Amino acid sequence: MLDLHVHLVGHNDREANRENIRAFLDEASRRGLKEIGFADHDYYWEQMNFPLIREVAKDYPQLNVRIGLEAEYRPNEEARIKHLLEQFPFDFVIGSVHEINGWAFDIPEEEQKHWEQDADVLYQRYFDVVTQAASSGLFTTIxxxxxIKIFGVRPRTDILVLAAEALTAVAKHGLVLEVNTNGRYKPVQEFYPEQCLREEIQRRGIDFTLGSDAHCAEVVGRDLDEGIELLRQMGVHSIVGFLRLNKVRYSLD
Ligand SMILES: [Zn+2]
Ligand SMILES: [Zn+2]
Structure with missing residues (x-):
């Protein structure tokens, strides 16, 4: 079991100090994880302390501690992200779309705007940006x-049609998609991505990873046992972690 989407500093809620790193690694150990990957938001770059994570990780030899980043993908900022990625030998890099044309759509204050616009257009605009993210060559993971389903708005058009181009880009560039269990605690109340997308992802031969999207230590590994079970039931035989941008495969059999 692995958790490759964990925010040590949360939304700038705490320092990347020894005590806080230990709290995350203790919880990962308690939950029996084999691999944990820190992936703080790139907004908090100045607060990160990668060497200290490496140092504290030496006290946890049973745990593969990986260092990644969750980068905000904006189409006109590829050079900025590339520059960040050159600063450290990351194990993995999550490209995430939380913004459409400068609209930070996933915060609670923005829910009303989701319901006010055409759902198909909303989804199309979102997946257009995801397609660009997947084609950028910057990321290991989306x-x-x-x-975009965060507030429960559903498109009229089949989601497999709306997401097709993005999935093609993900497959073409060998990217990995996460079963992200945090969606259950949002208004939509289900994991990302939804079941029919998970099935299409598998059909296309795209690899899965797992992430709790924990923004505090108590949530590390949350519901990932369920995520694994869902994948097993679909006939998925392995999931992937990362070491220096290379996939490391974990069998589910
Ligand atoms: Zn995110
Ligand atoms: Zn996140």
């Missing part, structure tokens, strides 16, 4: 692939 975060919460169908985040």
């Amino acid at each position: 975060g919460h692939f169908d985040l």
